[in-house]
Amino acid sequence: MSLEFEATMTVGAFHYEAAFEARDEIVVLFGHSGAGKSLTLQAIAGLLRPQSGRIVIDGQPVVDTTRGIDLPPQRRHVGYVVQSLALFPHLTVAENVAFGMNGDRASRASRTARLLQALGLEGTGDRRPRTLSVGQQQRVALARALGREARLLLLDEPFSALDESLRTSLRSELLRLRAELGLSIVFVTHDLREAHLLADRLAVFDAGRVLQFGPREDVFRRPSSRRVAELTGVANIARGVVREADETSITVDVAGMALVCGAVPGLQAPSPGSAVDVTIRAERVNLRRFRGGGIPGTNTLEARIVEEYAYGSTHTLKFAPVGPGPALEVEIAARPYEVLGVAGQRDWLLELPPGDLHVMPAS
């Protein structure tokens, strides 16, 4: 199951231009609300016609503006779960699930029963959707979309109305379903953790554009621009000037300190003297005990905790440099926080692994 997508449209003052693809995987469309994520799903489902573009599902073009192709939604075989779910309130759960099914009554009934069972909805078939819990309603919407024998599942922030524990269980259930049914899923979310958990590949949307599309780790660890870094929650972004660069590493002067950064293979190294942004995620910074004397090793600076926030499972520490070097935000799990005794010790050495330091052209 595959999807190729490229489309441009202009809705009022909003200009949209995006391209990405999905191949037997979960592609997460990530971005703030109003970035064009839901618009993308509507275009795939056929509820919105792009001004120009090409959308191919499983090798079949459903939209191709150059050839005048524009299949109506009912012929696209796409399962679409909208944010409000839109379960039909006048039909029972079973009737909802069977709504999109073809075939005779008996086969529809057996497929409905199988889907209800697969989603843990046994015994709810004769009830009205509104008598179910929000989590169950979510599953009914999923079952209904799957009942169509969809080639592609489009999910628009399906878990945003749920509490955290329910979200967690539904996310893992979605991963299980994906593995069982071999679905391609396009999943819209503005939740960073959700995006990270579910995404095989990630498309970062901002103001109607895809800023970066790639495997999850690429996007999270090597954002293509400062904006992507900001959107994907990179806490540390520092301006610097390239001192020297070769194919394997780039040395950047940042706040009076020389940082050795890993180079992205295949990408042209920036020329010495050019301005760059250097990023490192808060959880990639190593904390080391300060034993006095000189500073050991490269990419290590002496810094002092100036603010800290306890989030339960993690702690966020804000460091100010004692000597040269950038101010840094560090995230550390609760257990190492206690083992290291961070609460009683303010001065630390921060080590920035070259492989986690990412260099990109200054914006």
Added chain:
Amino acid sequence: MSEQSRSDRATSAVLWLLAASFALFFLLPLAGLVQRGLSDSGTWDSITSGTARDALWLSLWTSTLTTALAVIFGTPAAYLLSRAHFPGQSLVEALIDLPIVLPPTVAGVALLAAFGRRGVLGEPLDELTGITFGFTTMAVVMAQFIVAAPFFVRAARAGFDSVDPQFEQVAHTLGASPRRAVLRVVVPLAWPSLAAGLVLCWARAMGELGATLIFAGNFQGRTQTMPLAIIEAFESSAGLAGAVALSLLLLAVALLALVAFRVAQRGGAYR
């Protein structure tokens, strides 16, 4: 007793008093009608007369036909007004609402001007085909339709407006054709409003007088509906007594129909 609860009781008493006065205003004339009808010896004869039977039968079937036509032509109109957006839409909406505001007599005069034997459309139609509308049973239905159908369209439109378009869109992605999406999703969801519009339209058609009188005339068995028969009885030698008898008959039938419809609807609507 606290100051607060005393004022609450006073508010509640005023509320009940006003509501009771309101109900009484409707009950008293009905009681008067029943009392007059029972005390008059000629009532039963008037009710069972051929005039009454003809008028009642005509009223019932023309009103039902009018309502059916309103559903057939009005439902698509209401749906388009709710979903589509086209230039001049406000004008169309105002035109459909117009008969609700204007006295039915105006509608009657307008129908006569258009479809009467000397009318803009009526004259050429008469010359070409020999078909005339004026003073026929068809004219009764046309008069009822122009006056009553807007009530159905209004209610149906409000019903369609209340159905989130996302239901239809999801139905489309589930493979439903536009027709199936409307029939299986939109209409059932809008049903309470459609049903209310149905009743309103039928009731308005049953009560139609002004337009019918002008466009269809008053001929027993052909265009004389119950309201017209009541007027004629009132102006005849029988006077108030005859009018009371026919009014009681119409009252009973209308009440029966409305109750029957409510019961049927309660069974049909989803909960």
